[in-house]
Amino acid sequence: MADQSIFRITKELSDLQKNSDLSLAVACRDIDVRNVKALIIGPHETPYEFGFFEFAFKFNKDYPRKSPQVTAQTTNGGRCRFNPNIYANGRVCLSILGTWRGERGEEWSAAQGLESILLSIQSLMSSNPYENEPGFEDANEPSDKKNQKDYVQKIRHETLRISVIQRLEEYLGIGIDGSITKPEVSKDDYDLDMDVMDDESALPFEPFKDLCKRRFLWYYDSYLAAVQKGKDEVKDGQAFTRMPFEGSSNTMEGKFNYTELERRLRNIKRALDAETVGWATEGLDAKTKESTVAVNLQRQYEQVVESFKRTDTAHNLELVDGNPFEWILTYIGKPMTNLDGGLFKIRLYFSPRFPEEQPRIKFDTRLFHHRIAADGTPCYFAPLSRREDAKSHIEAIIEALEEEHPPYDPRTLVNPEAFKLYWGSPEDRKVYSRRLRRSVQQSMEDL
Structure with missing residues (x-):
């Protein structure tokens, strides 16, 4: 039974890691598959939008006959209740987990699993989470309507403050004022004997650090838009409204300060940009020492250049000052498309810890495109099975640029202005195409 349980958990983890759901991520230590960490990225057009919410799953030996234990980790140290069904102490109230009394047929069954639990939790993160509290879903009193609006507003504020800003500040080792408070911890920082160094459990397990950093760059403009929306609705210093269902130790207390959140968001963005550029400097040192990563990236660069020659590709690739950790791709716009005639320089930064830290990409040449953020960060998906393949x-990246009929997917919303035009009315789409063409023409004029 125990072996069957391990096999089932391992398969579910593998299936989730292989799929293309951009809003869910799971991970565990190789030595302990019964303890799983999961990340849910808040859905679009909700107060949770693009927040990073972490959960801990503990699977017992009776799984899947019995459901796992699930605990919310994003609670600001047990001080924040993010949902009527997600308590400040980490309790997640769901009928399929046996933590809430549901209707007949809503209880746990062996046919369910890790993904179905994550999707159920994600469904709680709705545009009006106030309705999740039993007894309030049909409330129509004026005071209740006001509470619903107030609840959305404070969740939006705390999603930004706790799930995004605090998380990224911790990852980057920066204080509220933007100062460096501590360096990031890595295996090399541990002054331990080799036996302990080789013990995974001696190191902090933060499997979503790189993912959250890259997604922050994707969604940065959306975070700023949420701040602006908040500023338009509430004043700094205004206290949160306590909801009827919030108890003294199970609540979301605080005051609005969107001006402060904006400042901290900008500090994080500067720190991430500096970290990215710093990879190139680190890389030169790694090249001098002929590190494994440096040698590997140099070989991959040469292979890609050779591949371009064999396929007679018009695109060009070169290293910046011979540094295998910083590449420049010159992309030639695809003929007979809106990109035709464009010439775009794209900078690829590789970490000395590649592939654990994935590349960060920046368009040096400005391009108005629904998959490219205003600062030049592209939204693209490299296959997980080839994440170590530059x-x-x-x-x-090229596929994301050239995709002719992309499906609507708000998880790719990295340029709010372009995204809104692209998926808007026929007239909006025409405006989008004109602005795209104008930026393509400008790319040639800037040479």
Whole structure:
């Protein structure tokens, strides 16, 4: 039974990691598959939008006959209740987990699993989470309507403050004022004997650090838009309204300060940009020492260049000052498309810890495109099975640029202005195409 349980958990983890759901992520230590960490990225058009919410799953030996134990980790140290069904102490109230009394047929069954639990939790993160509290879903009193609006507003504020800003500040080792408070911890920082160094459990397990950093760059403009929306609705210093269902130790207390959140968001963005550029400097040192990563990236660069020659590709690739950790791709716009005639320089930064830290990409040449953020950060998906293959990142970037009929997916909303035009009315789409063409023409004029 125990072996069946391990096999089931391992398969579910593998299936989730292989799929293309951009809002869910799971991970565990190789030595302990019964303890799983999961990340849910808040859904679009909700107060949870693009927040990073972490949960801990503990699977017992009776799984899947019995459901796992699930605990919310994003609670600001047990001080914040993010949902009527997600308590400040980490309790997640769901009928399928046996933590809430539901209707007949809503209880746990062996046919359910890790993904179905995550999707159920994600469904709680709705545009009006006030309705999740039993007894309040049909309330129509004026005071209740006001509470619903107030509840959305404070969740939006705390999603930004706790799930995004605090998390990224901790990852980057920066204080509220933007100062460096501590360096990031890595295996090399541990002054331990080799036996302990090789013990995974001696190191902090933060499997979503790189993902959250990259997604922050994707969603940065959306975070700023949420701040602006908040500023338009409430004043700094205004206290949160306590909801009827919030208890003294199970609540979301605080005051609005969107001006402060904006300042901290901008500090994080500057720190991430500096970290990215710093990879190139670190890389030169790694190259001098002929590190494994440096040698690997140099070989991959040469292979991609050779591949371009064999396929007679018009695109060009070169290293910046011979540094294998910083590449420049010159992309030639695809003929007979809106990109035709464009010439775009795209900078690829590789970490000395590649592939654990994935590349960060920046368009040096400005391009108005629904998959490219205002600062030049592209939204693309390299296959997980080829995450260590630099060429797969280049191919994925080009595919994102050239995709003719992309499906509507708000998880790719990295340029709010372009995204709104692209998926708007026929007239909006025409405006989008004109602005795209104008930026393509400008790319040639800037040479």
